[in-house]
Amino acid sequence: MKIHKTLSVICLTLFAYTFTFAQQDFQGKAYYASKTTIDMDGFGSPDMSADRKKAMMERMKSFLEKSYILTFNKTESIYTEEEQLAAPGASQGRGFGAMMSSFSAGDQYKNVQTNQLLQEQEFFGKQFLIKDSLPQLKWKMTGETKQIGQYLAMKATAMKPVDKMDFRSMRPNRGGAADKKADSAKVNKPIKEIEVPKEIEVTAWYTMQIPVNQGPGEYWGLPGLILEINADRTTILCTKIVLNPAEKETIKEPKKGKEVTKEEYTETVLKKMEEMREMYGGRGGRGGGRRR
Template sequence: MKSVSLLIFMLLGFAATAQKTSGEISYERVKTWSRINNRMTFLSKEEKERAATTWANNDEQKQDFVLLFNEKQSYYSYPAKEDLSEGGYSWQKDEYKIYRDFEKEKRTDIIAMLGKTYILEDSLKVPKWKVMNKIKEIAGYMCMMAVTEDTTKGQKITAWFADNIPVSAGPELYSGLPGLILELDINEGDVVITAKEVKMREVKDEEMALPKKMKGKKLDTLKYEQLVAEHIRDSMKAHRNPYWSMPY
């Protein structure tokens, strides 16, 4: 009888562990244009006025995203199915699909920017995170704070990760922490991506499989960073916001 009870206890423990390494997370991404524009001292008066007019009634741009994950890989993009707008239309969004293969330490990103679609394929290099002595609750999970920097874009990155979901995944291009990232803050509130709901379920590899056909210009991490840096430099010289045509 004792051996049967022990077996049941072990199976329940295994199921709980497995459950915490596979699931689906719904995020809300909030971009505040006024904060972004105010940060850019190089913008011309005309550019600032254009931005103020464009975003006068919609300063906060909100978008939904979904992260699928298991121990081996993750996939981050827009929800597969979205509700139609009030007028019955579904707006087409720019291509943005982020794949991570933790077993093979490989990244594949399909990103539309600068008028083209780029396919970024390379080895997975995680940021140099510094874990801080701060915690807060997000979507029912206690999370620890970690910080790093995007040196290409000059952005301060703050992540809040749940170490009791032991998967090194996260939203956007960020991963590499000893727990799943449930909130990502870019430049102290310019953009904040927060988990709204965490569903622990079995996620099959097929749900996160790469498309059989990928159309776009291929680059590696170095070429991608050079492209971004060059675009930012050109935009600064022209006194315009580089993020009109590129993810912030």
């Protein structure tokens, strides 16, 4: 009975929105807030004080809390980070902090008709244009619903492979030799101090009131706009939607940077990270080379 009631509500809602999305020049803008939490107990030296960890979190806030705008039509979207003032000292530091300050993501373009994903990315002063196909997540519908603002949202889950360079899922490598052996089949290790899970569960909440195959970041593939994503330690939540804004924007493919594949870009970053590890002397070293 509950399922029939839900279906009736969805059908009535979709009928009410049919005219809006029938327009040939339809466009929308969705505003998202992204927040990532990090376990600071595993980073830095074991004797680091609570005050120093708190200060480090403040410096990293610009990396962990971001705002984005997704401009979309029926087949294309462009995902742009809103500019914000960095926290004092955010671009300073060594090791992990210095590495994170070197990343600067540009616009991300998705075309669900051509299955294309383009990402502008700056890394250590070099501009790249990463060309890839859209990730194919196997979404499972749960039948659960909730209200997000004025929209009825439906829940879907999927297992997502984790990119080696996705800092949002990076964890300190605490295990000893026995633990490393046990985890070797489960974990990729870009550098010795950090580990990344091979896959994570993603929960998405989408609305069929906006029947476009789009969502924030690399997420897409559901029969409605994705309003919320929960992936490991990251939550992305839609805070505002504007349909058919008075001033429409032209959604263009990014062109800036050296064209590379995702694999080529990852290889470049891993090489640079290894150079940095050598520079800072591996685990806890202070010199410019490796300690024996």
